[in-house]
Amino acid sequence: MTTTVLTAPKSVSPTGLWFRDAIRRHPTAIGGGMVLTVMVLIAILAPWLGTVDPQALSPINRLKPPSADYWFGTDMLGRDVYSRVIYGSRISLTVGIAVAALSIAVGLAIGLVTGFIRWLDAIVMRVMDGLMSIPSVLLAIALMALTKASVGNVIFAITLAEVPRVVRLVRSLVLSLREQPYVEAAIAAGTNLPLILLRHILPNTVAPLLVQGTYICASAMITEAILSFIGAGTPPNVPSWGNIMAEARSLFQIAGYLIFFPGLFLSLTVLAVNLLGDGMRDALDPRLARRM
Numbered sequence: 001m002t003t004t005v006l007t008a009p010k011s012v013s014p015t016g017l018w019f020r021d022a023i024r025r026h027p028t029a030i031g032g033g034m035v036l037t038v039m040v041l042i043a044i045l046a047p048w049l050g051t052v053d054p055q056a057l058s059p060i061n062r063l064k065p066p067s068a069d070y071w072f073g074t075d076m077l078g079r080d081v082y083s084r085v086i087y088g089s090r091i092s093l094t095v096g097i098a099v100a101a102l103s104i105a106v107g108l109a110i111g112l113v114t115g116f117i118r119w120l121d122a123i124v125m126r127v128m129d130g131l132m133s134i135p136s137v138l139l140a141i142a143l144m145a146l147t148k149a150s151v152g153n154v155i156f157a158i159t160l161a162e163v164p165r166v167v168r169l170v171r172s173l174v175l176s177l178r179e180q181p182y183v184e185a186a187i188a189a190g191t192n193l194p195l196i197l198l199r200h201i202l203p204n205t206v207a208p209l210l211v212q213g214t215y216i217c218a219s220a221m222i223t224e225a226i227l228s229f230i231g232a233g234t235p236p237n238v239p240s241w242g243n244i245m246a247e248a249r250s251l252f253q254i255a256g257y258l259i260f261f262p263g264l265f266l267s268l269t270v271l272a273v274n275l276l277g278d279g280m281r282d283a284l285d286p287r288l289a290r291r292m
Helices: 014-025 027-045 081-116 116-132 137-144 151-177 179-187 192-227 240-249 258-282 286-291
Strands: none
Touching: 027 081, 027 258, 081 116, 081 192, 081 240, 081 258, 116 151, 116 179, 137 151, 137 192, 151 192, 179 192, 192 240, 192 258, 240 258
16 A cells, blocks of 8 residues: 655745746846846945056056956056956946936926926026937037036036936926826815825826936947046046047957957946836836736
C-alpha cells in the first residue's frame, strides 16, 4: 500500500505578487527605474567605488589604455577616466533632476494662473511663444554667454528654456478642466480661485506632469552635455560627461575609450529616464491601463 504525501503550495507574499504583476504590465518602467536607480547609487557612492581624486594629475601615466590598474584608461593629463566618469554622474543627474523639478514648479504655477485668468493668459502665452521660438540649446548658450560657467548657471539656463513647454501643458489641462461640471459647481458655490486651483485642478495635473518631468530630465542631461562639450557649460575643472568628451575629441582616433565610456553612461542614463517616462505614461493613462 502506497501513501501519497500532499505538499501545500508555496505561498507568495503580496509584495511578490505586486512586483510580478508590475513587471508584466509595465516592463519598460521597471527596467528604466532599475537602471536609473543604479546610476543614482553610483553617483551617491562614488567615493567608495574604487575611485581616486578625479583631478589628480599623473603625467607619467598619460593616455594609458583600459587595464586592471586603470579600468577606463587615463586621459592626456594622466587622470583616471573611471573616477572622472563616476564623479561626472553627479553633475548630470543633479542638472537633470534640478531642471525637471524647477521647470515643473515654475511652469505649474504660471500655467494654473494663466489657464484661469483670461486677460493674463493672452500676455503670458505671447511671452512663452517668444521663448519657444528660440531653440532651447541656443537659448541656453546665449544665457551662459552672459554669465560665468557654473553648475548653477547651467541649471538656470536650461530651466528657462524648458519652462514654456510646461506652461503650455498645464494651461491646456486647465482650459479643459475648468469646463468640467464639478469645477463649474465650485465656482457657482462661491469657492475662491486659490481653493479651486488647489482642490480641483492641481490633482488632475499630477500624472501628466510626472511624465513630462522625466522627458525634461533626459533633455536637460543631454543639453548639459552639449553645453559642456562646446565649452559653454560647467567649468573645465568640474568632471562632467560633456567635459570629459570635449577634452578627448582631439584624441578620438588614438584613444576612443576617452569618449566611449562617458558617452555610454550618458546614453544609458537618458535611455533609463525615457523608459521610465514611457512606462509611467502607460501606467497613469486610464485608457491604456484598461487594455492591459
